[in-house]
Structures are given as C-alpha cells and as structure tokens.
Amino acid sequence: MTPAAALDVVRPGALTTVQDEGRPGHAHLGVPRSGALDAPAHRLANRLVGNPADAATLETTLDGIALRPRTPVTIAATGAPAPVRIDGRPAAWGAPVHVPAGALLDIGRATAGLRTYVAFSGGIDVEPVLGSRSTDLLSGLGPAPLTPGAELPLGIPYFTPPAPDAAPWQAPPRELVLPLLLGPRHDWFTPESLRMLAGPGYRVSPAANRIGLRTQGPALTRAKEDELPSEGMVLGAVQVPPDGLPVVFLADHPVTGGYPVIGVVPEDHLPAAAQAVPGTPIRFVVRDR
C-alpha cells in the first residue's frame, strides 16, 4: 500500500511555519490577518509546482529546514536564496525539483534575505482554521511552528506544472527603502521627529519578527502625551511605542493597538521588509498625502 502523502520534519530550522494567504476579514473578532510575509515569493513557489496561489507552503527563517517526503513530490524553493540539496546532491533553487520518496530534502542557510518559501505539489494539507492554514504567532491560530519529528500531510497534486522560463528574484537591496504615508497620528509627534524619521540612522532590529519589523535608531518624541485609546491597526502601520522606536506591522500584527501610528507603509513594500536581515539600514520616504 502506498503511504499517505506526508512530510517528516528532520530539522525544523530556527523558525519554520506553515503559511498561505492568511485569514483576512476577521479582524473585528480579534483575529490577525497572518499569511506569508513575502507573499510574491509564496505565490511563485506554488506556481512552480503547479499549486494554486492559496496552497500552503513552508516559510523558513534564516537557516532553512530538512525533511523527508514519504511519497515522491515536486518542490520549489523561492524567497531568500539558499542551497537546496537532495540526499546531499545540489539541486536547483527557484525551479521545480523532484524529490523521491524517503529522500532527505535539505534547504540550507539563506545566502541573502531571511525567509525561504518551500512549496510542495499538492500543498501542505493541515486542517484550515477560519479558511487558512497559516500559523499565526500572535494569537496561536493554525499549526504550531515545526518541531523535529513533526509530520505534515500533503494534499493531492493539482497538475504537472509547465516550467516557467525564469523565476524572478530581486536580491535584497543593501538599504531597505520604505515609503511611508503619514497618518492617522503623525500630529502626535514633534516636527523634528518627522524630520528624523525621514533621515538616516534606522536599521532593522534583531528583535524583528512576523508581528513587526522592529527598528533601531533615533527615538521619536511625542508632541502629544495623551493616552491613546486602542484603535484598529492595518498591515504596514508604523506604530511608535513608548521607547520611540518605530515598528512596521507585518502579517501577525495585533488587530488593535494603543500606541500612535505615525504612518503606513503600503503593502507592496512589505515583502522587501520581510527579507531584510537585522542590521539592514532603513530609509523611510515620508509622503504627506
């Protein structure tokens, strides 16, 4: 009898989670959006193995993952480039690769960027929660981050993929440039703070995670010291906690927050933020609307 399609995790890496396009539309119930941080890389990986865009992939952090499929499977690794090995032999990154049953698939440490996405033909088939298989690290919805020995079921493959000509990959720039649309609470900060935010000196903090891209740099000062009643938050909101250091909210951000949001980074610039390693300089391009 053929074993059920599944993956056995050998080395989970620093932090590997199951991700798809998340669970938008439930914010009023306290449910974060979640989903792949580098959504274009997630979609590309799926396309390479013939999956629809909303199939679940694995999102690794910095040092990859190793696992064994129980049945033959087609995989593709995208996002942060990393060495791909099958039973020790080098295989292609950014292209569909066949992995025989029982072979060891090892995605190594990212050579640039932070998060590699690994798609499997059929997709990771854990039980969806509110229509999504994403791991939400803030609220704990979805499957737990992978651990050694974890078993992940795979879905039925969709079709044999046509091989795309090339998998586009933009190497992470040495500087992360983030446009920032002011509001809703930019008037809670001093004019000097707004100038400082637009200036040099910000870097990605080692404390950055799926909830937010934390920064290091000059602390912003408030013009208004009132306490802000909690209000709704959006993806890309740049919240300024009492330490004055801006945090760019990513997919697992809380749905409400009690610190002022100085501005919002448009969503299409967040995949680059998700690939910026700690220490990367950040330049906020402040735009008054």
Place this chain on the structure above:
Amino acid sequence: MTMDASPLHTLPMGPHALLVELDDLAHAQALHAEVLRRRAAGTLPAVRDVVPAARTVLLDGVADPHGLAAEIRTWRIPPLTADAGRLIEIPVRYDGPDLAEVAELWGMPAERIPATLAALELRVAFCGFAPGFGYLTGLPEELHLPRRATPRTAVPAGSVALAGEYAGVYPRSSPGGWQLVGSTDAVLWDPRREPAALLAPGARVRFTDAAAASAASVEQPRT
C-alpha cells in the same frame, strides 16, 4: 437615549484604509451599527474589515478611502437603540477567586453580585487581546474596577472578568490582570463553528446566574 450630532473626523491610514474618530464610545458604537446596516443593505462600497474600538471605527480594505470619507461625513447617524443587536445570555457560576475583593470594592455582600450583574445589559464594544475576546461595556461607573496589581500568568478559559469600565470572558487560558468573579461553560471561541466567536461587536450580553438557573431546574417536577 438622545445624542447630539457628534463631530466625526476621518483620518487617513495608508492607501486602503480609513480611520473614523468620534468623541466617545457611544458615538463610535452608533457609527459601527450604521456601517453594518449599510453594508447589509448593500449601500456601502466593499470594505474587507470593519474594526470598532473605543473611540474609532477602522474601515480597511477599501478601494477609495477618500471617497468613502467624503460619503461618511454626509451620513446622519442615529443613536444606538437599546434593543439593537442580538442578545446573548451567558450563564455564570460565581466562583471566581476575586469575588470577595470585588464585593468589598463595590461595597456589597458577595451574594448580591450575581443579581447586580444579571440586571445589566452589556454590549460588545469591540474585540481584541485574543480571538473571540469581547470588551463588554455598560457597567455603571460605580462598578468600574481597577486591574489587579499583579496580573496572573494563567487565567482559565471561561473566566468571567472585570477591569476598568469593561467586563469580558476569557476565550482560552491566557495571562491576565482582570478581576475574576466567576466562570462559564459557554464556548466563546470555536473555529469550527460559524461564527467562530460567540461575541461579535454590537451584540448585547447578559450574565445570568447559573446557580439560580440550576436551582430552578431542580425544582421542576419530573415525569
């Protein structure tokens, strides 16, 4: 209840969202109800998320936030009527570890707490903190309570709790600093259920006395 027309501020929040700020919670709740009415009637442009909070309503996933802001500024928003929203009764066992302390702060014997709360109709103002955690408003000012000086590291699921102007029920075990007066078997959060959350913004809530209910059912003649 009568309400004066409240100044309403529309604030930009990125390319696809709009934050509407009002003077107080009552006006925010009235706007939230109006948004849901118009959405149900199909007269609101597509909005992915409507997130009410203490003084604001966030409209996220909007194609034209500027256009929607201009439209909202022309709305006549009726005050929330007392019977608006679904009524949910939550049976509570008054066995919380902070019951005696709450009784002392309220200046009443602990035995009167169940009836005091059962007499109130609360309303879910907004959700947050955890999936399915509703912030319930409607406690009169004399029943507002401070948070505990030291939060507990684990509050059991189903704990009925009070803090500040809010009441709430923990949907699952989590750390928490609210005063715990009781517990319920009601399932606040079940992702396999539709809707997953028992309490959604706008719903009305009454804490009934589980002890009184079970006493009544024992008294009923059996056949």
